[in-house]
Amino acid sequence: MAHAKPIATLRSATGIPTGRLAIWWVLASEVVIFGGLLGAYLMHRLGHPEWADAAAHTNVWFGAFNTFVLLTSSFTAVLAHQAAEKGNGKEAAKLLCFTILGAVTFLIVKSIEWTNEILHGYTITANNFWSFYYTAAGLHGLHVIAGAVIMGFIAFDAYRGKELQRVEFIGIYWHFVDVVWIFLFPLLYIAK
Amino acid sequence: MSEHQEHHDEHHVNYKKIYFTLLGLLVVSVVGPFLGILWVTLLTAFGIALVKARLVINNFMHLKWEKRLMKWMLATSLVLMGIMFAGVAPDVMNHEGNNWENVAAKAAVARGVDGGEHAEEAGEEEETATEVVAAGFSAEQSFTLVCGTCHGSAGDGTGPAGAALDPPPADFTDPVFWETRDRDRIRIAIRDGAAAVGGSALMAPWGALYPDPDHLEQMVDYVISLGPNE
Numbered sequence: 001m002a003h004a005k006p007i008a009t010l011r012s013a014t015g016i017p018t019g020r021l022a023i024w025w026v027l028a029s030e031v032v033i034f035g036g037l038l039g040a041y042l043m044h045r046l047g048h049p050e051w052a053d054a055a056a057h058t059n060v061w062f063g064a065f066n067t068f069v070l071l072t073s074s075f076t077a078v079l080a081h082q083a084a085e086k087g088n089g090k091e092a093a094k095l096l097c098f099t100i101l102g103a104v105t106f107l108i109v110k111s112i113e114w115t116n117e118i119l120h121g122y123t124i125t126a127n128n129f130w131s132f133y134y135t136a137a138g139l140h141g142l143h144v145i146a147g148a149v150i151m152g153f154i155a156f157d158a159y160r161g162k163e164l165q166r167v168e169f170i171g172i173y174w175h176f177v178d179v180v181w182i183f184l185f186p187l188l189y190i191a192k
Numbered sequence: 193m194s195e196h197q198e199h200h201d202e203h204h205v206n207y208k209k210i211y212f213t214l215l216g217l218l219v220v221s222v223v224g225p226f227l228g229i230l231w232v233t234l235l236t237a238f239g240i241a242l243v244k245a246r247l248v249i250n251n252f253m254h255l256k257w258e259k260r261l262m263k264w265m266l267a268t269s270l271v272l273m274g275i276m277f278a279g280v281a282p283d284v285m286n287h288e289g290n291n292w293e294n295v296a297a298k299a300a301v302a303r304g305v306d307g308g309e310h311a312e313e314a315g316e317e318e319e320t321a322t323e324v325v326a327a328g329f330s331a332e333q334s335f336t337l338v339c340g341t342c343h344g345s346a347g348d349g350t351g352p353a354g355a356a357l358d359p360p361p362a363d364f365t366d367p368v369f370w371e372t373r374d375r376d377r378i379r380i381a382i383r384d385g386a387a388a389v390g391g392s393a394l395m396a397p398w399g400a401l402y403p404d405p406d407h408l409e410q411m412v413d414y415v416i417s418l419g420p421n422e
Binding site for chain 1: 207208211214215218221222225233237238240241244245248249251252253254258259261262265266268269270272273276277280281284285286287297300301303304
């Protein structure tokens with residue numbers, strides 16, 4: 001990449017750009033965080049056949065639509081990366097804004113879905129299934145919010161042609177958020 | 193896999209093709225489970241999730257082109273996750289072992305299946321619970337299932353899970369026990385736990401199991417019926 005780099009990205013003991021190594025380290029720790037949560041969910045789910053009754057009340061269409069939204073936002077994120085590699089900061093910023101739009105859509109759908117469920121009495125304290133449901137999807141939702149905010153800053157810089165390498169880093173993070181949802185979707189919505 | 197390949201800025205991935213493949217797989221993973229066949233559901237829901245994740249990780253995150261170090265790093269996280277699961281799952285997924293029994297989990301299964309409309313899943317606990325439900329509420333069966341694990345199904349304090357408890361579970365057949373007990377006290381102990389009447393904190397509150405006051409009274413009657421005077 002031909003553009004100006006912060007000093008940290010110039011130093012590399014591994015041959016991997018430091019920023020990208022850092023984002024993968026973050027993701028390695030995220031794997032343990034989400035892995036622990038989903039692993040705990042899975043073992044309880046397998047030990048409690050009655051959770052299927054609670055899971056039957058989740059709405060597969062909300063989940064499927066949000067999967068579509070996240071897959072699409074991952075697609076625009078990777079196109080932003082492609083644009084950044086060609087040095088086209090404006091195009092990258094535009095595509096990142098589409099990705100943020102995806103994040104906002106995801107959160108709006110999620111809030112409609114949760115409002116509906118909470119009004120029907122399926123709150124986080126209703127039973128252990130719903131506790132896991134809100135904890136796992138909630139933790140994932142926080143990652144969506146964090147990603148969207150950081151993407152805003154990166155898009156702002158990218159539009160001015162600055163720090164274009166960061167477009168790739170936020171993209172890698174965003175795809176991870178997508179991958180987590182790819183697993184949450186069948187675990188929470190499809191297995192009934 | 194191109195593990196030895198250097199990371200290139202241009203990966204020549206057809207992102208659009210990958211994207212539409214992902215959407216196609218999403219449709220299959222939603223439609224598959226509607227067939228209602230267990231193995232089709234598992235395959236379409238979880239098998240396809242793995243395929244989708246792999247497509248995203250390799251082509252969007254470009255892990256395919258990363259150095260081996262990065263893959264080892266992620267693999268370490270996955271292994272740690274596996275160790276956690278393997279270590280904890282046997283205790284969580286089983287509700288009883290040689291010397292222990294998870295009374296709360298069993299009761300939760302029984303209660304959950306009771307209230308549910310989707311009781312078609314297989315499972316030993318569920319079968320037992322369904323039998324209880326089919327017969328309507330029975331204080332005797334509920335006592336055996338819930339109380340009997342510690343107090344013994346005869347109420348003499350010799351249940352398998354009670355052996356290790358200190359103080360030991362109450363013996364309802366002991367006349368001395370009834371010298372200091374009355375109906376109200378038994379009711380409160382069942383509903384709010386024995387600690388609520390100055391007894392052992394190990395006797396948990398079970399009120400949530402008997403939201404119907406009539407069922408709670410039947411439980412009180414049953415406990416009293418175990419006493420020597422009746």
